[in-house]
Amino acid sequence: MSVYNWILNRAVELESETISFRREIHMYPELGFQEKRTAKLVSEMLSKWGYEVHTGIAETGVLGVLRCGEGRVVALRADMDALPIQEENEVPYKSRVPGVMHACGHDAHVAMLLTAARILSEMKDKLRGTVKLIFQPAEELGGGLSGAFKMIEEGVLKDPDVEAIFGFHVWNNLDSGKIGLREGPILASTGRFEIDVKGLGGHGASPHLAIDPIVVSASIILNLQTIVSRNLDPLESGVVSACSIHSGTAFNIIPESAKIIGTYRALTFEVRDLLKKRIREISEGVAKAFNAECKVTLADGVPPTINNPVAVRMAKSVLSEIVGLNNIVEVKPSMGGEDFAYYLEKVPGAFLELGTRNVERGITSPHHNPRFNIDENALKYGSASYAALAYHYLAHGF
DSSP states (O other): OHHHHHHHHHHHHTTTHHHHHHHHHHSOOTTTTTHHHHHHHHHHHHHHHHOHHHHHHHHTTTEEEEOOOOOOEEEEEEOOOOOOOOOOOTTOOOOOOOTTTTTSSSHHHHHHHHHHHHHHHHGGGOOOOOEEEEEOOOOOGGGGGGGHHHHHHHHTTTTTTOOEEEEEEEEEEEETTOEEEEEEEOOOOOEEEEEEEBOEEEETTOHHHHHHHHHHHHHHHHHHHHHIIIIIIIOOOOOEEEEEEOSSSSSTOSEEEEEEEEEEESHHHHHHHHHHHHHHHHHHHHHTTTEEEEEEEEEEOOOOOEEOOOHHHHHHHHHHHOOOGEEEEEEOOOOOOOOOOHHHHOOOOEEEEEEEEEEGGBBOOOSSTTTTOOOOHHHHHHHHHHHHHHHHHHHHOO
16 A cells, blocks of 8 residues: 555544544634634643644744654744634534634634644654744734734744745645645735825715815726726736725715725736735825815735646646546636745645535535535645655655
């Protein structure tokens, strides 16, 4: 029996435990930097299986280290935080915390990596090098507030220095058990814009005596849509979405000001810079045309998640031993963002997708939805994949 077959068989044997981990975490979800209960479970399990455990990293993060002599150093990552959403699924393991839910699958990520941790500890005699398991808080916060950014700042990639890193995200756009991968950009950079428009208030019956910030804002929003259609190369990808506008207090009063809030997304830094430049130019130019004032605030979130091509090719080879080559899919990039990007800026590696959609069982709701759920039958493949990637990298590198 090959090592990969043994890993998969062990993941199958531990499947019920993996599901139990996932359901326990799902019932007691915790928001970013509040993952104390989850961190306690993680640290207790890692200690039980012989890991060197470091807690309190980036407030609630946990690092497990398995030292197996001299050799390469590989890291595996799972995020732990939930979302401020009221769960609508009627399942035995429904969230017991009002207004908080694991609606993005981070409970599954923790469960899969815990089982991988146990498998790797059981095959320690076959490993040469060091495995670092990163259980990270606050992925959902993004940008410089995110758990990845802070954990890197606090040294999880050092002592010893990580040479390769892999992460998974359960994915409800993929059928259960399939693995999605892609060389280069797989997820977008994120950013937030705020546009404060100042006009001149007045009576709704006398608009000619006012400068209406609502009309100005409407024109700004419509013109922002030309950035992607008229400024961006059609072969590139970008998003500019105005997602919030607030102004006014009464039906017959032209207000003094309006505020527009939205997001910009890109797969490359060059496109991100173009979007930011044009958001500012268009907003200020339109406001000036109406004799209004405009202040534009731009804040970058996470960078694009860019997979190392060599790491992706290695992953494809290894994971075909786990799920079969026919279950490995090259996926399109998503304009969603992920703070795993910060690790990939420091260390070569790959961010991979594990399919958890099951149409027959009605598991089709998208991420960040109050009815989001996953097909738990896929978890064993995630656990085995984590362990197999670590084993292969320590033994053979890229």
